[in-house]
Amino acid sequence: MKISKAQVPYLLLFPGFAFLFTFFVLPIINLAQTSTQTPISGGDTGQYTQTFAFSNYIHAFTDNKDQFLRSFVYATLATILALAISYPLAYAIAFKSGKFKNILLVLVVAPFFTSFLLRTVAWKQILGEEGFVVPILRSLHIIGQQTTLTSTAFAVVTGMTYNFLPFMTLPLYASLERIDPRTIEASGDLYANGLTTFRRVTLPLSVPGVVAGTLLTFIPAAGDYVNASILGSPSTKMIGNVIESRYFKIVDYPTAAALSFTLMVAILILVTLYIRKAGTEELV
Amino acid sequence: MTRVVQDAPIPTIPFNARISRWFGRNVLRIYMIFGFTYLFIPVAYTFVFSFNDAGKSNLIWQSFTFRNWQNPCGAPEVCNALGNSIKIGFLATTIATILGTMIAFAIGRYQFKGRSSSNLLIFLPMATPEIVLGASLLSLFLLFKINPGFWPTVIAHVMFCISFVVVTVKARIASLDPKLEQAAMDLYANEFETFRRVTLPLVAPGIASAALLAFSLSFDDFIITNFNSGTLITFPKFVYVSAARGIPAQANVIGSSMFFLALTIVVVGQLVKGRKAR
Numbered sequence: 054m055k056i057s058k059a060q061v062p063y064l065l066l067f068p069g070f071a072f073l074f075t076f077f078v079l080p081i082i083n084l085a086q087t088s089t090q091t092p093i094s095g096g097d098t099g100q101y102t103q104t105f106a107f108s109n110y111i112h113a114f115t116d117n118k119d120q121f122l123r124s125f126v127y128a129t130l131a132t133i134l135a136l137a138i139s140y141p142l143a144y145a146i147a148f149k150s151g152k153f154k155n156i157l158l159v160l161v162v163a164p165f166f167t168s169f170l171l172r173t174v175a176w177k178q179i180l181g182e183e184g185f186v187v188p189i190l191r192s193l194h195i196i197g198q199q200t201t202l203t204s205t206a207f208a209v210v211t212g213m214t215y216n217f218l219p220f221m222t223l224p225l226y227a228s229l230e231r232i233d234p235r236t237i238e239a240s241g242d243l244y245a246n247g248l249t250t251f252r253r254v255t256l257p258l259s260v261p262g263v264v265a266g267t268l269l270t271f272i273p274a275a276g277d278y279v280n281a282s283i284l285g286s287p288s289t290k291m292i293g294n295v296i297e298s299r300y301f302k303i304v305d306y307p308t309a310a311a312l313s314f315t316l317m318v319a320i321l322i323l324v325t326l327y328i329r330k331a332g333t334e335e336l337v
Numbered sequence: 338m339t340r341v342v343q344d345a346p347i348p349t350i351p352f353n354a355r356i357s358r359w360f361g362r363n364v365l366r367i368y369m370i371f372g373f374t375y376l377f378i379p380v381a382y383t384f385v386f387s388f389n390d391a392g393k394s395n396l397i398w399q400s401f402t403f404r405n406w407q408n409p410c411g412a413p414e415v416c417n418a419l420g421n422s423i424k425i426g427f428l429a430t431t432i433a434t435i436l437g438t439m440i441a442f443a444i445g446r447y448q449f450k451g452r453s454s455s456n457l458l459i460f461l462p463m464a465t466p467e468i469v470l471g472a473s474l475l476s477l478f479l480l481f482k483i484n485p486g487f488w489p490t491v492i493a494h495v496m497f498c499i500s501f502v503v504v505t506v507k508a509r510i511a512s513l514d515p516k517l518e519q520a521a522m523d524l525y526a527n528e529f530e531t532f533r534r535v536t537l538p539l540v541a542p543g544i545a546s547a548a549l550l551a552f553s554l555s556f557d558d559f560i561i562t563n564f565n566s567g568t569l570i571t572f573p574k575f576v577y578v579s580a581a582r583g584i585p586a587q588a589n590v591i592g593s594s595m596f597f598l599a600l601t602i603v604v605v606g607q608l609v610k611g612r613k614a615r
Contacts, residue, residue, distance in 0.1 A: 065443035066455060069436035069499055076496040077462050080473035087476055142372045145365045155611075159603050160373060164380045166599035169557045170576035171592040174584060175379035178386070183397050215379065268464070276466020279559055283580055293468045293560075300472060300564070310476065313469040324464055 081317075088310035101307055113311040117295050124292040124316075127206065127281075128274035131213035135221040135270050136263065138214070143225035143262075144255075147232075158226065165219045173283045176212045177203060180284070204286035212280035220269035228262025229255070264331045272320055292316055380596060387589035394583030405586040409594075412585035418575035419591055425487070425562075425571065426555040429494035434548045436495070437502025438540075444503070445510035462500045470497055471564030478565065485567035493565045494558060498551040505550060509543025542610070553599070 056064065089109055090101035114121070146157045164172070178184055180202040190196045202208055232255060240250040278293030285291075292312060299309035360367075386395055390402035410416035444455055462470065471493065478489050517539065521531040559573040566574065576588055 059449070062443040062447035062449040065439040065447075069440040069503075070455070070458065072436055072495065073458060073462070073499060076474060076477070076492055077470070078458075080477040081465075081469075083477050083480060084469070084473040138372065138375070141365065141368050145369050149365050155607050157369075159600070159607065161376065163596065163600050163603075164376045166553065167380055167383050167592040167596045168573055168576060170559055170573045170580065171383050171584075171588065172379045174576065174580050175382040175386075177580075178382055178396060179378060181396070215375075218376070272464060272466055276468040277560075278468065279577070283577075293466075296468055296472060297563075300475070306476065309472060313472045317465055317469045320466060321464060 084310045084314055087306050088314050090307045106307070109307050109311045110315065113308045114315060117292065117312065120290050120292045120295050121315075121319075123289070124275050125319075127210050127213060127289075127291060128271050128277075130210050131217065131274045132221075132267050132271045134210070134214040135218050136267060139218060139221040139225055139266065140263075143222050143229055147226055147229035161222050161226075162219050169216060170279065170283075172216060173212050173280055176208070176215065177284055180208050180211065203284065204289070206285070206289050208284040209281050209289050209291075212284045213274045213277060216277075216280065217270045217274055220273070221266040224265035224269060225259065225262040228259045228265075232258045260331060264328065268324060268327070272324070275320060276316060380593075383589050384593045384596075387586055387593050389586050389589075391583075391586060395586045395589065396583040405590050409587050409590045412587040414570060415572075415575060415585065415587045415591065418570040418572045421487070421569060422556050422572040425491055425494060426552045428491045429498055429555045430548050430552040432491075433495045433498035433502050433551045434544060437499045437547065437551075438506050438544055440499070441503045441506035441510060445507045459500050459503050462497055463504075467497070467558075467560040468564075471561035474561070475564045485565045486569050487566075490562055490566045490569065490571070493561050494555040497558070497561060498554055501550055501554060502547040505547035506540065506543045509540050513539055545606075549602070556595075 086103065087101070089103065089105045089107055091104045091106045091109075093100045093102050142161065146154060146161065150157050180186055182201065182203075187196075187202055190202075191198055191200075196202075236254055236258070237250055240254045245253065276293050278291055278297050281289050281291045281294055296309050296312050296316075299305045299312065386398070387405055388401050388403070389395055389398055390400045390404065391397065405411065440455070440459065443449075444452060444459075474489075474493050474496065475485060478485060483489060513536070518531055518535055521535045522528075526534065557573060559577060562571050563574060563577070570578075572588075572591065576584055579585065579588070
């Protein structure tokens with residue numbers, strides 16, 4: 054059998070897409086189904102039947118709206134902080150580092166080769182009573198003598214900001230690096246000072262990187278539960294912690310599914326709105 | 338006529354203005370020093386505490402020892418967990434790189450019906466929080482009475498790695514100069530030969546960095562793994578489980594080694610790339 058040229062792309066796509074369909078699309082459909090099930094009366098724990106109980110969503114949301122809100126607030130804070138930390142860094146590497154560019158780029162990513170979990174545990178030590186941050190802040194009277202940093206929202210957001218930083222830095226760097234230096238020269242030739250050039254030329258041209266970076270940081274941050282459980286306390290629980298415990302400790306699959314589905318849809322809506330607003334469609 | 342050359346008076350700049358000018362010129366440099374310090378503090382902590390003679394709980398500094406480095410498998414389960422992570426990482430990377438590269442070629446090289454929806458299918462797993470990916474896949478496995486464990490974890494890792502491979506390889510394909518392939522065709526290479534001798538070698542660095550990315554994503558993944566691995570212990574799971582009572586210093590040894598290993602791979606890769614460019 055001779056393969057015609059028009060068939061080639063489909064043949065190339067087939068194995069990967071069959072895989073994604075089976076292990077990504079089907080599970081999501083199944084998740085939506087599970088989310089409206091209710092327990093079988095008299096059945097064992099973990100046995101559910103489809104009853105199209107959409108009230109599951111109302112219960113899941115009203116019972117956990119604090120955790121939902123917290124997830125979005127923490128993720129937003131972590132994204133803004135990561136942007137504030139990464140932008141000057143990416144800018145400096147792209148424009149001011151000369152021949153050290155590649156080395157600095159490697160150094161920016163290098164810390165993230167140590168395990169995600171180990172990094173989070175390291176922050177627990179750094180912010181803990183035995184770490185160096187607390188004594189410094191206490192002696193400067195920035196925090197009170199009794200105040201601790203671990204098991205607080207501050208620690209959770211710090212951990213999230215740090216852990217998702219490369220997702221912000223790399224797209225920012227990629228978009229800054231792509232800027233034609235002649236556009237910046239042209240701006241200078243037209244008597245714009247450094248700040249005006251940055252505001253009117255560099256910043257607008259780097260918007261695709263800002264959009265990609267903020268999304269790649271916000272999405273994993275909103276669904277994360279590792280930082281909240283290692284660095285936080287019961288009062289900093291995020292929606293990820295709730296889903297995890299519904300699954301493993303309570304074996305309440307419908308609620309867990311309803312929460313997961315709500316989280317996914319909420320993020321997709323936010324992402325779509327955000328991309329529209331930012332005006333860049335060529336993300337992928 | 339003789340012209341008298343006069344020395345121009347040296348302008349005196351007030352001290353404060355000089356400081357602020359110096360600061361203005363170096364503000365980015367100062368920022369970089371702070372930025373990199375911030376980035377490396379947790380790494381330094383992990384490294385320093387790998388020399389801690391602390392027994393089981395490694396939260397507080399006790400005394401210096403090389404023992405953890407001499408015996409990295411000294412803590413129970415730690416090397417078993419590491420082995421599982423490496424095995425899963427290799428399998429998932431291989432499968433995801435093959436599947437993802439094929440998709441990248443299809444999307445990057447051909448115009449066909451359904452191309453934009455293909456892009457969407459690649460984007461969606463990256464826009465879905467890990468916990469949703471992990472939880473939904475576990476539900477599917479439970480539905481088909483498949484017990485979570487080694488292979489479900491491999492499948493889960495392939496699933497979330499594919500998109501990253503596609504994006505990385507596609508970017509490399511997009512940056513190729515089409516003239517090189519045209520030249521090969523002009524020199525009477527057929528399509529297959531052109532692909533094998535021109536296109537593939539040019540795309541290879543993209544495939545290599547995609548594979549590295551896939552391996553590091555797989556090796557470091559906790560959330561999706563936690564949902565689909567059942568009783569199987571991977572390295573991140575090992576750290577998470579022991580985090581409450583303090584992780585053994587051997588985990589720090591492994592984490593630091595991973596750091597230096599990855600750094601070496603990247604630096605060597607950069608050197609090879611630099612030499613080729615010359």
